[in-house]
Amino acid sequence: MRFDFNNSRVYVRQSWLNDLVICPERARFKLAKPNMSGPSDATIMGTALHYGIEQVLSGESPDNMAKLALEHWEELKTKPFKVTNLDPDAAVEQIESMATAFIDDILPTVKIGGDIEHRFSFPLNLQIEGWDVWCEGTMDYVDPDGVIWDWKTASRSYYAKDKQSQSIQATVYASAIVYERKLEYPVDFRYGVMVRQLKPKAQIVYMRRTEDHHTWLMHTVKPAIQTALRLGVNESNWLINDTSALCSSKWCDYWSLCKGAFLSEHSMSLPLQGQPVEISKEKN
Template sequence: MIFSFSRLNLYRQCPYRFYNKYILGKEEPVTKPLALGKAVHQSIDDIINGFSHEEAVMNGYAAAGFHEELMHQEISNLVERAPVRPNMGKTEVYFKLPLSERHNAPEIQGYIDLVSPDGAITDWKTNRSIYGVKDNKQLALYAWAISQEIDIDRVEGILYFLRFRKEKGKIFSKEEMEEARRWALDTADEINERLELLEIMPKGTDRLFPTKPSRQCGHCPFAGHCILENMIVIPPG
């Protein structure tokens, strides 16, 4: 399995949801927030790459499959809040890297929204709340990836919250990027070990990929099964 931050983070949030989505391959519905994020990201990328605002918004709307809950104006309003200009950097920069020098080490892949000529990275956020750069490992892990690609020891990472026109940034040191890499490696190794155990104990799913009740349960399509089969109580909030 090739990992991504979202896969690793979902496993840490709830191993059971990870198992259903990525091991069993159960589809999750495309919610409005997911569709909106995809539309806005595509639109911003297009503007940086020379498209007009209106062309970019229409391309974003199409990329989100013209999701029935999306409004053209909502996409446009969020895109207008992005501090972007044509040719300000490379967009949707793809990476795939081994997480260690170990033979058959797990690999991680991802897309970085924007990489500036000096190596700074930006991640556009359509969230309805603001959080800190260090609240999860995503930006530090992406910083590590770009440091490997262009061989630099310090990387500036920026989260830009479009709804609030608010920027949260940090310059990641080599040590901080290494910490994120080790988190990713440890998580990937744990997943692989549990998958190996599952082959030996095919009825051990509940122990190897247990439910982990949290406020995230309200957004999980598998929460109903948890409640009915495992008598899980979803925390309020």
């Protein structure tokens, strides 16, 4: 989220809205302390694959995709990144595997000649406390027919039904393409998923977005903007969700300012199962 004070506009991105769903306090920290947020070993691997895909869609031979992705990955590793639970010894083979999965199973279904890394900005036709709300972002690829693609690297295949039901990204991107190209709903949105494993595995998740999804987007964005305007991003905490799998020192950049400031690693560790927990004697 960013505020344009000259034009009384507030811009939101789908990635920030997604953070808000995961944990409102995490979304607040993204605004208050953006410098603390950085890439991880998983995200730079994904960025490397994105780079390789962009080159292929720009005319590079698919045979060179893995090589280009690996070269970019080596460049990205020279800068700081968070280490998660990935096996660094398997990274090269996994990148090669994902490149193969894209070339063999996803690329043949992609119509060439579209817009790569398409930047967008559009009004949501929503005004909150004097601020006009806009959405902005960058789509991985929009084909000549208006089909939207987003490239994903993941540890496992997606549950297509969940993505159709829950994807904020699909809804925002569909609203953007309808506004920009004067298209009519429904909009065809697809995830091209490459699974992070040694044996090439790809998945295409087909989703549909309608005008009803756009209306729901407006309804969900409104309280997000109201929270930011009324509570601010520096003065008060927002609602905290510590039940997400991303609430950990490995996956959240703000762990040390939030749950990690209250609970030590020992406190978070699981006690030995099948044996009673030793109870401290009452102090005099």
